[in-house]
Amino acid sequence: MKRFLILFLLLMVAACSNKPGDSEIQSQVLPLLATASTKDIADIKNLRKTNGYETDGNTYAIDIAYDLVFKVNYADLAKTSMPKDSPDGLIEGLQSVITGFNLLGLNVTYGNFKAGDRFVKQDHLTFIKTENGWMLTEPPESPL
Incomplete structure (x- = not known):
């Protein structure tokens, strides 16, 4: 019983993350960067969070960087x-x-x-905590 309680508490803590995870950033930001207007000209590679901070209990700001690779x-x-x-x-x-x-x-x-030319791009984004997890508040700047 004690093991079950510890496992349950660990899962609850993980589910109530105080910042957006890499998978949330990838799934919400990458499709907005790799739009129809960019896909024939360039690829978005190596999307990563470079920094982040909590602005209040429900808002988290992040800095991202990615490589724009021309096709x-x-x-x-x-x-x-x-x-x-x-x-x-x-x-x-x-x-x-x-x-x-x-x-x-x-x-x-x-x-x-x-x-094949590669350019490093950077942006600053904000996520808010909702009932269904973290949500991006505004789209990133267009890479092109």
């Missing part, structure tokens, strides 16, 4: 993103302006990257 070269991405001539000139023109700004933003942030 394509910037030059190839720019070539494939160029608009094609079409009768819908205005729509194509607007889309090319938007694509051009996105490509320029990538180039300003990461330079003339090559496939």
